[in-house]
Amino acid sequence: MIVSGVTLAAAAKLAGAGGSGGAAWLVWRGMPEQVVRRKLMHLFRFGNLFYKINGYKGRELREYPRIKRVTQYFDRTEAAFVVPLGMDPELINKNEWLFRQMFGPGAELTCSEDAKTFVMQVYSTSVAPFEYDCEQIDQCIGKLHLPIYVGRSRSGDMAYDMVEHPHLLIAGETGSGKSVAVRSVLTTLIRTVKGLELYCADMKRSEFHLFRGIAQEVVIDAVGLHSIVLKLRREMKQRGDLLDRHEVAHVNDLPEWDRPSYIVLAVDEVALLKKEKSIMEGIEEISTIGRALGVFLILSMQRPDADVLDGKLKNNLTVRMAFRLPDEINSRIAIDSGEAAAIKQSEKGRMVFKLDGCKYVQGPRLDLKEAYEILAPYRRTEAVMQQEQAAEPPQQEVEYVEVGLL
């Protein structure tokens, strides 16, 4: 039930009249309108969110966003404000973190299409954990080419197309839900993308056995990953030539009869490869040119490492999922803000999802046994895999691999 456009006192009376003590408690958990207005004005002032006008004798005049309304709902407080004409709305978007600092982690911002009106929603409850549900996920992803189902935010289920936003980083300390997220993301890709070529490198040797017989290859050490990287480099070269022949810029623009499959390389615990220079170079190359060629990366790590995520690779990992991280420094390396360190240890599967700003999202829970069941129809038999191995051409190029930690 929604209580909209009424004062708090009236809302409380309404709830009381309904005879529901629980409902009244929920209403009173909302923030009084004056408090919201005062906090917003404070935030505009101290966060420098205003439009400067040169007034009489060069005096600086400030025009602040105008608060249009504050509405109390049972599960959230909503405030709409309009930025002054001429003010760049990006200034508000870039400072979304300020709203969370002021109103808590439950604050979310959306901008209307006219680029003037913003709606801030402050939720009093977080999204409850939920199970991976194929049907509901398929509904959410619709016709995305390479769908990444993220999870559920307070505004609904979230998914995006990896073709548009390539290369994903998943970070989180041990027990935070990172492996479950990798499992769920890959399970969705396998189920829904026809002809997907998946390569898995399991540097921790813990999780990717699930994808054996489904992925093209599952390797568990640097030597195996090095051979995959070489293979993908050759494949990217061939795909580049193909684009050139057809005079197009992206594999999606190729005619269907000559269009190669999407390739996804998933590497678990990529930080362990820090000393493997040639592998890291290969990964960086994929991150730089892979998008147009239909080759994508999913990298996961427990502790975001500034040496591994140096400027170039980090910038190319356009989408980030940060589960709980041990401290602000790690969180900043992963998502350029300290918010992942504020996720509680008990909040399993909760992440800060970064794509055009940050959002709190709850990932779906998918346990290993269930994932095995869902993926059973996609698994090749041992005999088929042996035939494939026999048909594989011998590697022409052998390069030195520095086997450091592994």
Ligand SMILES: Nc1ncnc2c1ncn2[C@@H]1O[C@H](COP(=O)(O)OP(=O)(O)OP(=O)(O)O)[C@@H](O)[C@H]1O
């Ligand atoms: N989305 C989720 N919803 C509810 N519970 C979850 C979710 N994700 C993970 N969990 C719980 O948290 C536990 C740890 O999750 P997971 O194995 O993914 O951690 P991890 O971050 O990968 O740790 P490690 O790096 O040590 O493997 C799971 O066994 C599960 O019980």
